[in-house]
Amino acid sequence: MASDEDSDEDFVTYGTPLEPLEEDEPVRKPVPVHEQTVKDEKGRYKRFHGAFTGGFSAGYFNTVGSQEGWTPSTFVSSRQQKAEKPNIRPEDFMDEEDFSEHGIAPREIVPTDDFASGKKDQLKDKARAVSSLAALIPGDTGLLEELIAPARSSIGVELLRKMGWKDGQGVGPRLKRKQRKQNDVYGCAFPPNGSEESEDEDEFAPENVSFAPKDVVPVDFTPKVDSHGLGYRGLNPLQALGGGSETGHINLFTLQSDRTTSLFGDRNSGQQRRGGIGGQAFGVGAMEEEDTDIYHKDSMSNYDNVLGGEEPGDGLYGWTAPQQYTRKKNDPKRDVAYLGRILDGFTLASQVTEIKTVYPPPDLPRDYRPVHYFRPVVDSSTVSPIVAQALQASRGRLSQDAPQQGRHSLDSSQRCDMLGETPLQGPSSVFELLGSKDRERLNEIRRAATEQNKSVENLSSAVDRAAVVASAKAAALQALSSRFQSIASSETQMALKAWSGPTADASKTFKPFAENPLKQARYDLYITKLKQGNKDALESSLDSSMTEWERGRERDEFVRAALLYKPSNSSLSSRFTRSKHEDDTDSVDVTRDQEEICLAAVKMKMFGKLTRETFEWHPDKLLCKRFNVPDPYPGSSTVGMPKVKRDKYSVFNFLTITDSSQVSRGAPSASKPPSSSSTLPHLTPEVSNKKSRWDIPGQEPKDPLSAFLSETRSEVLAAKNQTDSPHATATPEVKVAQSDGKQTEQKTEEEEKEEDEEEVRPPMDLFKAIFASSSDEKSSSSSEDDSEEEKEVAPPASDPIQSSAETLNPPVSAQSTPAPDIKLKHLTVQSMPSAETTAQNTQSSHSAPAKSQGLDEEEFGPRLPPPGKQKKRVEESNSSSDDTDSNSEDENSVVSTSELLQRSELIF
Amino acid sequence: MAFPQPRPQVPQLPQHLLRTIECQQGAVRAVRFNADGNYVLTCGSDKSLKLWSASRGTLLKTYTGHGYEVLDVDSSFDNSQLCSCSSDKTVILWDVASGQVTRKLRGHAGKVNCVQFNEEATVMLSGSIDGTVRCWDTRSRRYEPIQILDEAQDGISSLKVSEHELLIGSVDGRVRRYDLRMGQLHVDFIGSPITCVCFSRDGQCTLSSSLDSTVRLLDKSSGEMLGEYSGHVNKGYKLDCCLSDKDTHVLSCSEDGHVYFWDLVEVSLTLKLPVGKAVVQSLSFHPTEPRLLTSMEGHVQVWGAEPETEIGEREVVVGGEPRTGPAAVLK
Numbered sequence A: 001m002a003s004d005e006d007s008d009e010d011f012v013t014y015g016t017p018l019e020p021l022e023e024d025e026p027v028r029k030p031v032p033v034h035e036q037t038v039k040d041e042k043g044r045y046k047r048f049h050g051a052f053t054g055g056f057s058a059g060y061f062n063t064v065g066s067q068e069g070w071t072p073s074t075f076v077s078s079r080q081q082k083a084e085k086p087n088i089r090p091e092d093f094m095d096e097e098d099f100s101e102h103g104i105a106p107r108e109i110v111p112t113d114d115f116a117s118g119k120k121d122q123l124k125d126k127a128r129a130v131s132s133l134a135a136l137i138p139g140d141t142g143l144l145e146e147l148i149a150p151a152r153s154s155i156g157v158e159l160l161r162k163m164g165w166k167d168g169q170g171v172g173p174r175l176k177r178k179q180r181k182q183n184d185v186y187g188c189a190f191p192p193n194g195s196e197e198s199e200d201e202d203e204f205a206p207e208n209v210s211f212a213p214k215d216v217v218p219v220d221f222t223p224k225v226d227s228h229g230l231g232y233r234g235l236n237p238l239q240a241l242g243g244g245s246e247t248g249h250i251n252l253f254t255l256q257s258d259r260t261t262s263l264f265g266d267r268n269s270g271q272q273r274r275g276g277i278g279g280q281a282f283g284v285g286a287m288e289e290e291d292t293d294i295y296h297k298d299s300m301s302n303y304d305n306v307l308g309g310e311e312p313g314d315g316l317y318g319w320t321a322p323q324q325y326t327r328k329k330n331d332p333k334r335d336v337a338y339l340g341r342i343l344d345g346f347t348l349a350s351q352v353t354e355i356k357t358v359y360p361p362p363d364l365p366r367d368y369r370p371v372h373y374f375r376p377v378v379d380s381s382t383v384s385p386i387v388a389q390a391l392q393a394s395r396g397r398l399s400q401d402a403p404q405q406g407r408h409s410l411d412s413s414q415r416c417d418m419l420g421e422t423p424l425q426g427p428s429s430v431f432e433l434l435g436s437k438d439r440e441r442l443n444e445i446r447r448a449a450t451e452q453n454k455s456v457e458n459l460s461s462a463v464d465r466a467a468v469v470a471s472a473k474a475a476a477l478q479a480l481s482s483r484f485q486s487i488a489s490s491e492t493q494m495a496l497k498a499w500s501g502p503t504a505d506a507s508k509t510f511k512p513f514a515e516n517p518l519k520q521a522r523y524d525l526y527i528t529k530l531k532q533g534n535k536d537a538l539e540s541s542l543d544s545s546m547t548e549w550e551r552g553r554e555r556d557e558f559v560r561a562a563l564l565y566k567p568s569n570s571s572l573s574s575r576f577t578r579s580k581h582e583d584d585t586d587s588v589d590v591t592r593d594q595e596e597i598c599l600a601a602v603k604m605k606m607f608g609k610l611t612r613e614t615f616e617w618h619p620d621k622l623l624c625k626r627f628n629v630p631d632p633y634p635g636s637s638t639v640g641m642p643k644v645k646r647d648k649y650s651v652f653n654f655l656t657i658t659d660s661s662q663v664s665r666g667a668p669s670a671s672k673p674p675s676s677s678s679t680l681p682h683l684t685p686e687v688s689n690k691k692s693r694w695d696i697p698g699q700e701p702k703d704p705l706s707a708f709l710s711e712t713r714s715e716v717l718a719a720k721n722q723t724d725s726p727h728a729t730a731t732p733e734v735k736v737a738q739s740d741g742k743q744t745e746q747k748t749e750e751e752e753k754e755e756d757e758e759e760v761r762p763p764m765d766l767f768k769a770i771f772a773s774s775s776d777e778k779s780s781s782s783s784e785d786d787s788e789e790e791k792e793v794a795p796p797a798s799d800p801i802q803s804s805a806e807t808l809n810p811p812v813s814a815q816s817t818p819a820p821d822i823k824l825k826h827l828t829v830q831s832m833p834s835a836e837t838t839a840q841n842t843q844s845s846h847s848a849p850a851k852s853q854g855l856d857e858e859e860f861g862p863r864l865p866p867p868g869k870q871k872k873r874v875e876e877s878n879s880s881s882d883d884t885d886s887n888s889e890d891e892n893s894v895v896s897t898s899e900l901l902q903r904s905e906l907i908f
Numbered sequence B: 001m002a003f004p005q006p007r008p009q010v011p012q013l014p015q016h017l018l019r020t021i022e023c024q025q026g027a028v029r030a031v032r033f034n035a036d037g038n039y040v041l042t043c044g045s046d047k048s049l050k051l052w053s054a055s056r057g058t059l060l061k062t063y064t065g066h067g068y069e070v071l072d073v074d075s076s077f078d079n080s081q082l083c084s085c086s087s088d089k090t091v092i093l094w095d096v097a098s099g100q101v102t103r104k105l106r107g108h109a110g111k112v113n114c115v116q117f118n119e120e121a122t123v124m125l126s127g128s129i130d131g132t133v134r135c136w137d138t139r140s141r142r143y144e145p146i147q148i149l150d151e152a153q154d155g156i157s158s159l160k161v162s163e164h165e166l167l168i169g170s171v172d173g174r175v176r177r178y179d180l181r182m183g184q185l186h187v188d189f190i191g192s193p194i195t196c197v198c199f200s201r202d203g204q205c206t207l208s209s210s211l212d213s214t215v216r217l218l219d220k221s222s223g224e225m226l227g228e229y230s231g232h233v234n235k236g237y238k239l240d241c242c243l244s245d246k247d248t249h250v251l252s253c254s255e256d257g258h259v260y261f262w263d264l265v266e267v268s269l270t271l272k273l274p275v276g277k278a279v280v281q282s283l284s285f286h287p288t289e290p291r292l293l294t295s296m297e298g299h300v301q302v303w304g305a306e307p308e309t310e311i312g313e314r315e316v317v318v319g320g321e322p323r324t325g326p327a328a329v330l331k
Helices: A113-134 A143-147 A155-162 A177-185 A192-204 A256-264 A267-272 A323-330 A385-395 A412-419 A436-454 A462-477 A479-499 A517-531 A537-541 A548-564 A590-603 A621-626 A660-671 A677-689 A693-699 A704-724 A732-760 A764-771 A783-793 A796-808 A820-831 A834-854 A869-876 A886-893 A895-907 B308-320 B326-330
Strands: A612-616 B016-022 B028-033 B039-044 B048-053 B059-064 B070-075 B081-086 B090-095 B101-106 B112-117 B123-128 B133-137 B147-149 B156-161 B165-170 B174-179 B184-189 B194-199 B205-210 B214-219 B225-230 B241-243 B249-253 B258-263 B269-274 B280-285 B291-296 B299-304
Touching: A517 A537, A517 A548, A537 A548, A590 B184, A621 B133, B028 B291, B028 B299, B039 B070, B039 B299, B048 B070, B048 B081, B081 B112, B081 B123, B090 B112, B090 B123, B090 B133, B101 B133, B123 B156, B165 B194, B174 B194, B174 B205, B194 B241, B205 B241, B214 B249, B225 B249, B225 B258, B241 B280, B249 B280, B258 B280
Parallel strands: B028 B070, B028 B280, B070 B112, B112 B156, B156 B194
Antiparallel strands: A612 B184, B016 B299, B028 B039, B039 B048, B048 B059, B070 B081, B081 B090, B090 B101, B112 B123, B123 B133, B133 B147, B156 B165, B165 B174, B174 B184, B194 B205, B205 B214, B214 B225, B241 B249, B249 B258, B258 B269, B280 B291, B291 B299
């Protein structure tokens, strides 16, 4: 077995090895005969009909079809593929099995005509020439075929011609005349008068002219060892018995002409030969008349009576075929060394090509890692001699000459020395810049940090303890975001310490979140609180409406930013100046830019080039066909737009992901009637978040988008103002945020509880999605939808209340009120100070994409007018009922501001 | 012809109320003429689709099968098939005569706002709130769309199909025109969410109404604005707009209960047709005659150029014409 161990010898394996037997393997039950199945290459069962009914079935149950039925060659429209004519070959109707090795038309590799046929023809010609001599009828060997053979020459002939060979010449080195003459003695294929002429020329031939060798047919002369008469063709038992095929061995008993044919392996000669016993030596039977020409071929003219005189005319002069050549030619396919098939016209190489020896790669050591470490170049002057020695000993690459290492290895003071500059007056280290107090504080921070890492109980100062208690409390509250806690504890304190000093200067603070004004505002708030020494500055300044994860991340960012950009001493900050040109990241944004251009164009009513974009778009082929339109891109296989601009924050990119916190938080607030004023501030962020672009035109009387733009611009301006003036933190924006933060503080605990509950119980939508039947289309619609539909499906009992509302404000109440609480919320929004609304606007505009996942479907399209049947229903039934619908009450309560209500309703 | 054509008449506007059809199917979300204008299709919010005779106002057939309110309908050129779309996210292909559902196609992720056949009714195109337009093959049994056009960044509110073009209005404030012949997509930025788009009947212009209470007529090839029509109210609802039968006037629904007629060339308000008190949500103009359908709440109104009696006489003429499609079924 070949799979035996790794012995050095190579074995050739035939067949599939048996599965190795294991001793303790249970004896497997042999598969009974009737359950054994045969499958073909395609995995179809081959059913055995029985030997007399056709053996294995073919195709699909002896049909040409398949399991799917018979598919005709598909119709090809002549419209697009006019030029393509179906060129059907017999192979098209054959199965794959037929092409296999044992099929009816096995595919084999054959040399192309260029290489094969020419060579064959040449051989055939010669063989024919030889066999013609031996033929019964002279010139029987397909003279006509030769005449009408196609004028095609093989590459070999072509090459020979290019090399100067001409038809009729022999192949070989050119010869002197003398030698040729010598050749001539034995006669040549040329007609006798030609040879005479050449002999005449011979006398005048110059010395330096050489001639091509004669083209001769190789002939081997075999001695006549038998006692038959000349020209007697003995009975070849193989041919006589209808074998027809030549045997491998050389038959000494055949005529030389026969041998020649077999030598060239001419197929035709075998076919031409008549089977059966056909020897002439048997004479003529008594019943036959042909007795005149017994020795048909044996005339004296066939014999040479002059040695070296007249040409026999058979053209078989030249050279005797060597024995080796004969053997080799005879059985090219039976080479012992090679087991495969040899192509026609090819022979095995006589010399084995040198096998390239491939050396295996070197064995890598086990701990080798394919990374190169650049060892630090150590200046000997700066390193202690012992270390230097050690380094030198270890790798011998310690740099001896410092200046040669280049300017990068020098520090500023060294460069300064070399250049002869006067050193800067300022202190050399950052620490020197700090005041003693600050330095102390820094040390304290370091100490506090290390201590905190050890244990919370070992705190030295009361301040730290309080802070840590606060942070621990925060940590308890933020159990969800535990991954942010590690930094929150220690770094918050450091930040607090860094910022709570008098040195902090608001005007010089860095703006790390400038591209997100809201975030920056929150960060500013945090910084201001830090300055005031507020311990839980971080928690209070974060937006409560954000998710826990977002909050955690922002917390992390703020603390880091605060540490990174902590206030510096005036002497240090004096070394740096603010850049004059602030890089306005928000105005650089390209897409925004484009939108602005478009908007401006729309505003100026300059539709056309500015507002039009044209893309390449590939319709589906079938679509083109259905529209009776030729495919604009016949070659391409892409469908749709080659490069698709996709909105990153499209609602439908998030269709599958439901933000549980968003959804669940939205649900209770919607169900809660906004009765108490205390819940209102909690709801307002919801309202602002719920906005989509649809409500913009309704809310602002002027052009909504331009208003929005101006708003954002003004806010950017405000942010800039803030940076310019130290007291800019008193801008209304921040105040609002601050108050917001305080409110969240009050509510953090109950919120946390809520969230904990939500964590336990997945949102209702999930249940709906799982358990709602497919026919229940309601499940996909939002709560707003539900309320709307509830009304539609609701029994007429609840209608009278609506009718009463309608009578109070006829034009408005004709429209149904899908979510009255939202309306109310909106009212409050409208009545709030403008600063807050703007803040909300901006907030919503920035956070809308992220939050839109939780939004209702209804908000993304123009709303449909309310069904008119309600009105009808009202007319139909006037019976009153017990009031369960609080919505209608709300409606009554806001009747006085019906105008406003209508507007807000249109928005939502 | 021996005589020259008479001077073109001053186009008559359908300003006389011919009849009011109480549809009894909740709010009528959309009202459409069929391909030849002899029949009326109404989409009800009670999940039903109804076929009416335009001349007599009688109910001919009710098609039930949608799971939620029906939002749009279109009839095939030979009146043999209808396609409708619904809030239940499906598109249904109906057999007009039998009233059976031929095919119910699911695939949209949200409610389907608009649906249209192509010219030969081989493809149905449906636009949904999920921001995609899906092209459904009516010839094959495949339940997958041939192609999904998802270039819109917000919901699709309206779509129209011409010979080789798809006009699609989206809530992202853009009108997209897919040219199948050229293999191009033209995007026109309007700014405000689009509620309805139309081709002009000569196929050279596109009409789009948007939520900034403006209807704009744009040149199809260049995208330049040819006219801007305003005065109506369209701020929250998906309202229809259209062109009159001879492209002489631009019509739009309004939230103030009127239908506004503007002269297409002069951009002046020609007529403010009072329909009712509520929002006129949908309208449809007769393909060849000055006839108009409007839907408000639960009823549909048929408007004609001349008062009822005269129309009645003409009705006979119309009735004498050979009819195709549903007429055979209805006897």
